[in-house]
Amino acid sequence: MSDNSFGRLFRFTTWGESHGPALGVVVDGCPPNLAISIEAIQRDLDRRKPGQSRFTTQRREADEVRILSGVFEDERTDGLRTTGTPISMLIENTDQRSKDYSEIRDKYRPGHADFTYHQKYGIRDYRGGGRSSARETAARVAAGAVARLVIPGVTIRASLVQVGPHKIDYANFDWAEVDRNPFFCADPQAATFWADYLDGIRKAGNSVGAVIEVVAEGVPPGWGAPIYGKLSSDLASAMMSINAVKGVEIGAGMEAASLTGIDNADQMRAGANAPYFLSNSAGGILGGISNGDPIVVRFAVKPTSSILTPRQTVTVENEDTDVVTKGRHDPCVGIRAVPIGEAMMACVLADHFLRHRGQTGRDGGVGY
Amino acid sequence: MSDNSFGRLFRFTTWGESHGPALGVVVDGCPPNLAISIEAIQRDLDRRKPGQSRFTTQRREADEVRILSGVFEDERTDGLRTTGTPISMLIENTDQRSKDYSEIRDKYRPGHADFTYHQKYGIRDYRGGGRSSARETAARVAAGAVARLVIPGVTIRASLVQVGPHKIDYANFDWAEVDRNPFFCADPQAATFWADYLDGIRKAGNSVGAVIEVVAEGVPPGWGAPIYGKLSSDLASAMMSINAVKGVEIGAGMEAASLTGIDNADQMRAGANAPYFLSNSAGGILGGISNGDPIVVRFAVKPTSSILTPRQTVTVENEDTDVVTKGRHDPCVGIRAVPIGEAMMACVLADHFLRHRGQTGRDGGVGY
């Protein structure tokens, strides 16, 4: 809801432009006394970092994070700990090559936010897209790494599940595969196929979209806050705030429209200590509240708008022209959205955990 | 983000349960001096009202709205006007039949929020689903009717575009048709087909899902607030907060994943006074900010969970049982979601209009 902040109790604020000196995030509301390490945060950042394969932008950014506040260590603390005060993290921009910005200054790139930022603000930092650049997502990933500390019992993982029209085969799904291919893909056969497919796309000066699936396991029943603070609403807002995202689904998602009530409603059975569900069309959320099943969210990322094929556009003076976006760009920005989706899931869940604990005094449901 | 409130400057808070004495909404932050009439609000409420065709629940609710505050009229005001103070609206529940609630009290209905509300709160008003009932949406529609007054230049309309697996043919699309069939459908042929289809579904004791498309025309460039206050993020949150919604799309939506950059990025041409776009894959939003094109949002509603076919479930004592949801239910709750989707679109846009005006001092983009 806020402009550059997200969350209610676990709340972070990001700042920075693509070609400014640095970017960063301030995480407010983090519980105190959590063991924190810069290595763990860096590890998440490294997964999002550009230039790790030929399928992502060749911009070179170390993305080295520094923690400037909110943590403390002395001989009594057993390592570095959060203090409950704001955690400020900063990442310097190191690879903003000096270059001629006159083309991007004078023309609106189709599919980019150039035109709309100009319309809204009457001024824009056009270098690399300024604030609208996907570099902002590094700050989210850092926030997400902190969020994971808040909910240690929850496992959050994501996989690319579609590239262009090509979907994975869920029969091959294996989380262990995600870190073995450059696509964060749980289906190794799809990853192999996509490698060839994307090479073709790239050589054609083109790009494609993708779908990412994020799954959180270990969320107890009871998180989420109806009506407008539904877990599903906050997840939709979170994922839609990621650059280039045009659709968000929970559980059965858009396909739920095609289902009948007999097929869709997840039946329940009595378990040893608590009921369980026979299926998970709900994606782990009923009435905006977690039901104990895995939370399943998918989101679609549109194709990279910066492509080598000339496109029709206009100048800032409203004159027809063409534009070719040279430079270092991802043929499929969706790939790097995988760790970003995980980070946003972590932030939403950490926030809802604290909100639920605040209102009810419990960590989960009444039976937990 | 808040639990029972939505919006930042144009902010509303809803309250009430399905079988309590009343439900209502408080709209805060409305601009002063807007001409307002109870008839206009009632008209929107009447569109959402149950019992208007055989395809929606037969619960009989007059849904008569009263305005209790925030408006004023005297001999100088030229009719009833908003005053800028909170507008409280109240709708009495009149058709909560006295009946035996022991079944719904003792069993969790699959697909409903019974289990999760119990887990979260440890107590629940099970009568008619309590707070999780779709009756809450009447309050949103009242808020939306006020929101429309804030943005008089914007036309917001919606159509049912899919019922079960059956989509409309956009070649037949005509807004004028929406109020001529019981489905709020812009394609009269689809409406005819759905009537038969839904009769079959209903007779089979089953239900189906649906997709609604909401379109806002007349939004100037510049509304929306990056990064976490993107117009798209707030719309996703808004639509996902509607009961039974499992997916939200902007523009090309989930299909954007299948497109290439050449096809997806909307090219621009110089217009007489301002640039225009050659296509609208963006759904009117670039970088979270409106671009002047129609805002296009779709959302999927899952099939009604209350069906006449017995389903497996458990009791509140964690014992296996079956449940049949008798009573007056919609075979396709998606139908009545059409005016609700319009209302949420209106609330999001009214809020962003005020936010944009607050920050920039302009009503729209620099060229407007």
Place this chain on the structure above:
Amino acid sequence: MSDNSFGRLFRFTTWGESHGPALGVVVDGCPPNLAISIEAIQRDLDRRKPGQSRFTTQRREADEVRILSGVFEDERTDGLRTTGTPISMLIENTDQRSKDYSEIRDKYRPGHADFTYHQKYGIRDYRGGGRSSARETAARVAAGAVARLVIPGVTIRASLVQVGPHKIDYANFDWAEVDRNPFFCADPQAATFWADYLDGIRKAGNSVGAVIEVVAEGVPPGWGAPIYGKLSSDLASAMMSINAVKGVEIGAGMEAASLTGIDNADQMRAGANAPYFLSNSAGGILGGISNGDPIVVRFAVKPTSSILTPRQTVTVENEDTDVVTKGRHDPCVGIRAVPIGEAMMACVLADHFLRHRGQTGRDGGVGY
């Protein structure tokens, strides 16, 4: 911070005008399963109610509260309980006498908000002051009655401690006296003196200000949220939001300026289980966080602006005129502010209790 809402987790929204059909409040974020009774809420409202002595306005309002949502009772709940969903409470206005409003419509009353509401909104409900009337405080008192349920271990009491220039003698201070005189005054001698003094003020067509002291006992260390969410900041905001309040003090208050560091800083000693303080200049708050001592807040209420003595003013057409505010008014509005101060204290503390529990998982300090 919000316009008509207060609080972050325990959050209430009020609505209604002095001469509209009703006023009310929606309390959101209340924990579930709290035993609640309409009698307890009504008892607090009755203390604030006008017309209880010759020292308060003779307007006759039953101030009967109805709870419209957020509570539930069945054979298993052991009485009426909160459900965790919004609690909507409504109070009808019954004594808005039909009368001629032309004077108040055409002139700005000095000391009132007539001029500023007109300037802000360009329209105003002038009847009885509209939204700026102290009738709004009934809604706060109802919210405060719910807030008390959230923090059952905390005792909140208030006393009038100054009327005009006449202060109480703290040597006579006895909480038991508060309900034995029409001033809510813990010093019975002061109350006797004030009775004569106020009779004189009233007969002179005049009015006076007052100071109220609110004390909360039983607050554990640890509540409060630096930096901008300090307990002291939120209390200052809360008390300053009450009609006619012009000053707020915590502990030593404005007098702290005159103290030296030797006298002011409360020294500590080791107690049986935890440290204790030798004095309470801090008013129970250090660095914005409760220290376990009583929270002590005082606030000054300006004299009633509606007096029988003619005052110079202007018409809405900017012409010089005089005004005499006839009607039923309090010679000292500060008297009825006593239960309102208690209510705001309760709301702030309930909110901070939930916020503290959310962030830390504890109800109080580490040693509690």
Place this chain on the structure above:
Amino acid sequence: MSDNSFGRLFRFTTWGESHGPALGVVVDGCPPNLAISIEAIQRDLDRRKPGQSRFTTQRREADEVRILSGVFEDERTDGLRTTGTPISMLIENTDQRSKDYSEIRDKYRPGHADFTYHQKYGIRDYRGGGRSSARETAARVAAGAVARLVIPGVTIRASLVQVGPHKIDYANFDWAEVDRNPFFCADPQAATFWADYLDGIRKAGNSVGAVIEVVAEGVPPGWGAPIYGKLSSDLASAMMSINAVKGVEIGAGMEAASLTGIDNADQMRAGANAPYFLSNSAGGILGGISNGDPIVVRFAVKPTSSILTPRQTVTVENEDTDVVTKGRHDPCVGIRAVPIGEAMMACVLADHFLRHRGQTGRDGGVGY
């Protein structure tokens, strides 16, 4: 309301500890296209900087601010401009002397937040008070410098008006004097007197409190947002959030209690274009909304708690002990609170200007 953020549309978030590597602030919601210069921000920071006279702490901090985002300049912008995106500002801590922290680690200093931070969080960065240090206020001053750009027609000035029991003589009041003495005092005779007085206090190993008066001129009628977003409420919250503040007054303040209605209510007369007030007991605010007169706020700062005189306290193990706070401390922290009070006034007004413009579309009242 939020923990480390302040404001609603003009919203800033601060971070950093006294002895961490840096501190900073992120300003969100700033209008675009404002001319901004690092020199102007630095000038405000330099006024708050320690070590400028013998009456303030001798800690040496350059307090050099860097702007890391949210501004842009090219050949078309006429100097550095805000872009409407978050403005991140960072100040390095340079004078955290390496020293032995064991005393402050093991004992709670009376009057400080040591005990309460420990109780709340169970961990604390005790070096220099950590997050509770007044160093945080540098970040506010930077935010305030930006806020001033948002409301160029408003002049905000402050003066120390009381040190210990010694008040200024308003007959001597001259704004031009403020920058001519080390006390930011508009009464040069009081400043001379205080110099001797404070020398005595310092030599006695003691400290004193102070009162600061902040005045904003040029605020049009209409800013402020009843009921809980009153200008007076937000100012009270803002000032009370400053370290060591124990009381806040608007206009007549606590003295309003002693006034009668005849004396207190500011009478009005017709001016050439608009009414004006014959006095300003209201401090420029009626019903929470500005009335066009100067906004007058006073706040009391308690005496520095760190003094050279031994005080009784306890160890973190709850054992009796004494403490003497050695080190570089202000004998009267109130002095440096003068620019901080100005900054908070600027932030509150900038926020309310944007909120008013958002809701009404006007910059001020209907007649402006």
